[in-house]
Amino acid sequence: MATFSELGISKAYIKALKELDIIFPTKIQEEVIPTLLGSKTDLIGLAQTGTGKTAAFGLPLLHSIDASKAEVQGLIIAPTRELVQQIQKQLFKFTKYIDGKIFVEGVYGGEKITKQIRALTRPTHIVVATPGRLIDLVEREAVDISNVKTLILDEADEMLSMGFQEELRSILAYNTSKWNIWLFSATMPEEIKQLIEGTMSADVVSIEANRNASVNENISHHFINTNIKDKLNVIIRILSKRKDERGVIFCRTKAGAQKLSKELKDSGFAVEALEGDMLQKERDKVMRAFKNESLQVLVSTDISARGIDVNNLAFVLHHQLPDHLDYYTHRSGRTARAGNTGQSIALIIPGEMQKVLELQKALGIKFKEMTV
Structure with a gap:
């Protein structure tokens, strides 16, 4: 070296x-x-x-x-x-x-x-x-x-x-x-x-830098089989087991991020949404709270997560998998920074397994099934 x-x-x-x-x-x-x-x-x-x-x-x-x-x-x-x-x-x-x-x-x-x-x-x-x-x-x-x-x-x-x-x-x-x-x-x-x-x-x-991997090799990739109705309960169970860990949950839409953030808050979690319409002042406030660890989880859209750089994020959760391959790379790259390891966990509903197989093939990664 x-x-x-x-x-x-x-x-x-x-x-x-x-x-x-x-x-x-x-x-x-x-x-x-x-x-x-x-x-x-x-x-x-x-x-x-x-x-x-x-x-x-x-x-x-x-x-x-x-x-x-x-x-x-x-x-x-x-x-x-x-x-x-x-x-x-x-x-x-x-x-x-x-x-x-x-x-x-x-x-x-x-x-x-x-x-x-x-x-x-x-x-x-x-x-x-x-x-x-x-x-x-x-x-x-x-x-x-x-x-x-x-x-x-x-x-x-x-x-x-x-x-x-x-x-x-x-x-x-x-x-x-x-x-x-x-x-x-x-x-x-x-x-x-x-x-x-x-x-x-x-x-x-x-x-x-990593000739073979377009995704950081310190990240492990997982999927959980569920259905639309149970997604919230699955996320609540994951967060309850990981009280000491911080992470980002990705939603495809702004409305989805706001809704999920409210539901998780109502369930007692220290969560805030990051979305595109926020004033810079509000965004800075949320990011400060996340960095000083008074927030456990951010719920974000793909665009709003640009530039998030926080070390020691243990996991990234995909409420839905993104449409673009590149977005999966960017999302999962929020964890496992500066040499640390991290997990990327996708919630999969019936019919979405094909997407997981496509991601595996295109990005040269391996997904493992996870149960909650």
Whole structure:
């Protein structure tokens, strides 16, 4: 197993990583870091969420910054406010012991733009942004990206499934051909290939963290045979047995998430729903409660779960299996983060076994039957 020092990371960063309990590189870090430190290149990194991507691109980006120049040299685009905040926080922690200061600013919708414009008047080396807010700030000339050397697209597939195609096209169109583009994604749908066609160099480096598994191998997959009427009772029994564990329950619709959340609350569980119509303030409040463990379970739709990054989630429950394969990958990837193990449990009603077999085949995973 390689060490960060062998990958080429400097001592000051290694000291900060140690403090964060990051001692050995993950697979994606091991493969990506030497490539990005060693050459100026475009890169596609295929890796599950929770595999240490932020350090994989963040450490080489930090190494490339010239702190003596007060200009934006790196740009990181991420799908949600939560993910932007999390990347910003992590980069800040990585730089604790370095000589000179590298300033990282996070900008996203749902907060007053005037406040962010003020923050950007300070020296800034790296901007982490959601797509729409970045375009807004560039158009207002509140941020100058003409000296950017590296553009990173994180969770590219999630950005596309959230409808950010046009924004990403606009951002890529700012490219003055001197950017290196590093794209990270859990899956590689056709839309991504179309998006980057012509914008990345022909000799782009492609790295896949888990060559055979598109789903994190620390997750075990289970199904429970039930029927529509009994689903609620099954979930109540599962949660009652797992009082000390936290998890996310996925519903296909907003109405379904609200209904299930109310039913579980009425049964005495510490549960909240996360859904698309929530104001950012409410969403932040729910996420804070979940992170500080005063909530045991989140009930969420696929879109609302974007950017949820909480370690130590023991399980993910599928109230219904999703329609898209990619969604199963994203859902189950909320558990088993940072090297931990986790369970993905699907409630199956008569006639749905075919779906389980399709998922097994397409994703190279094995489902076991579970009884409650």
